[in-house]
Amino acid sequence: MALFVQKFGGTSVGDPSRIARCAARVKQRVDEGHRVVVVVSAMGHATDELIELASRVCDKPSRRELDMLMATGEQVSVALVAMALEKIGVSAASLTGGQAGITTDGAFGRARVIRVDAERLESELARGRVPVVCGFQGLSRDGEITTLGRGGSDTTAVALAAALRVCDHGGCCEIFTDVDGVYTADPRLVPMASKLQRISYQEMLELASLGAQVMHPRAVLFGERYGVPIHVRHSQRPDEGTMICRETPDMEEVMVVGAALKPDLGRVSLRRIPNNPGVQGMLFDAVAKAGIMVDDIMQTEFGEIASISFTVDHSDLADVKIAASQVLDRVGTGELAIEIGLAKISVVGAGMKSHVGVASRMFTALGAAGIPIHNITTSEIKISCILGKEHAQRALAITHEAFGLEKLGAMQSTGQTASSVASPVASFVASPIASPIAGSVSAT
Template identity: 45%
Template sequence: MKIYVQKYGGTSVGTPQRIKNVAERIIKKSGNGVGMVVVVSAMGDTTDKLLELAYEITPNPPDREIDMLLATGEQISISLLAMAIGALGHPVISLTGGQVGIITDDVHKKARILRVNSKRILEELNKGKIVIVAGFQGITENNEITTLGRGGSDTTAVALAAALNADLCEIYTDVDGVYTADPRIVPEAMKLDIISYDEMLEMASLGAKVLHPRSVELAKQYNVNLEVKSSFNENKGTIIKGETGMEGILRVSGITHDKNIAKVAILGVPDKPGIAYKVFSDLADNNINVDMIIQSIRHEKVNDISFTVGKDELDKTVSIMRKTVEEIGAKGIEYDKNVAKVSVVGAGINKSEVAKAMFQALADEEINIQMISTSEIKISCLIDLQMTERAVKAIHNKFILNGIEIRHQDAI
């Protein structure tokens, strides 16, 4: 039996009619030796509404109770979708993350999947049922409900596809696939037919909203056949796979931006061994992810350390760092929420020619660069928040519309 895993986001199941449409799509693909496993997110903005309720009750809701609350959103979706499929005459069952054996660690609000027990799903598939699974959630060894963080349903779908050795994992969203930039900012953005795991991982981690980074990591690790498609039409989507191009050609695949970012600076840091370790271990111990990092020398024996974190973790970060500043004898702390990160992504992107073209595009628009970070396949710049759209358009015009292609000097 072939096994297909599909994932439908909140917009795709945002209304009763859309749920019925999804049910018809699922049934159309099932049968003829195909077992269907469908992962569903909470309807529309249900998760945000549940969070609003929590913060109306208390300004500091416990993480455990947040998970208990948010997990109900996906349970609504799976039960309604199962009803819709059942009403069309097809055997179906809805299951929570815990019921299908998605075992996670005990970090509430952003748990990581430890393993998946596929026994229950395979039993239901062998009975001829379509299996509807709640995304975004799991359960610990101690039977505590956990959630996987924003975009966790993508991770659920890929994890199930890997555990089931599925033939295909389709991620259905409200867009046709992965674009060279956000079409809402750049109307000329083009859909990519194919993109590599590494490029998609960078784009996802740098602000592209189509897929969650952790889902791409899993897909790459287990070589999951992945495709991003629209749930509102039958258009071909974007295939995410291994390496996609010839060696020697440097081509930018996409331009991303991230407004959910903040800059933190620790000022007057003593220049001695162990200080950086202390700063970033305090952050790591509190599960705060750090992105761009710069250490600059103010004068002899004193440095400044700047880094970026998610805007939603800024308050927690500042609180932790104030204590760290006292312990290491630094002068103080500053932070800025009015920043954004723009990035170019593509194979071999850390070449000077690519950096030159990106920096020129920003300079032509008189956009100042505050921080820079690079990897083998991306260059990121921290800029003023108000300049985000202008920067994305300028960089997209430079690389995509003008078709800049840079070759290694020793290209074959």
């Protein structure tokens, strides 16, 4: 008897008929003799509708009250899914994030999971029930309802899978969504993109942080930290999807596994600031306290003065402008400039660690297409280029073609780049990495 955590996204539970199909998929696992925990997002566009409703009541609602409101979206979903399961003969119990033992910090709207106590879930499973848990939410140590931010239901599912030690029980975390796996690029932007059979945690983490929307980066990080195999699948189709798993030596045979696009970036520049020790720390401490994720950073020095530029999501520009202006006031000099209309194209692959020529191939392809590159950043398994947003989609397609990624999925399935894998679940749960705390999981 294996143990599975199954997560269904908002589109998957968007209406009663889709909820019924999700319930049938859960029942299939139960009928096979397995234990199942379900995590559910809010229905369809319910979260957006709740935010819109709040804006009609108050121009600037507090983040606490927004969390209280948005958490109701998942509560509707879990109750309906539990009802659908009961209707087809599967005993179920709907639970909020707090009831499921999810403890978060107190950052409303962007809370982080700091602990999961699986006692209630284990109790429900022992009684033969399927716990249906609200994704996206938890309870702070002060007893406040918090939300995890966009994509937080993925994080909920993987955190629960870690706490329940699904690896020790022959299972995995199944992420059911409206796509049938992880592709070499967004197939809506690159029609020739191919579905991957498997991808490493680090590769998926890079792609997720670089704009791939299949998985939330924090969910992948939890999976890597606790060795939870994550199977990304289509909620309405029976096909196998993509397994996110530990890196194996043969994965380095592939130079690049995917290309990603971040389409809406802004660049913030602090010019003519003192080139003194501590200025950088002062700036990015202020940005961090504003809860803003920084993308690429570049510093240029001119003797006693310097310029620092960094990119952020376009939606964060208003907040970062306030934080940066306050820093300029503190240092007493300098000027602030903000540039919009930027995008970032990236390629990712564990094979970069053992192959040469990746950067030259990417830059040559973009140059031949007449696409100017504004900035370049790299890591051990990633190369990224900042460029004008007007070139973004064409640059993604060109880069994808330059590395022959349209062929990669077929090559994986035939074993040309990796050993053949008949069953993703069976292959990647054979050697689990145990969670360090029995029955619970903590994160800092």
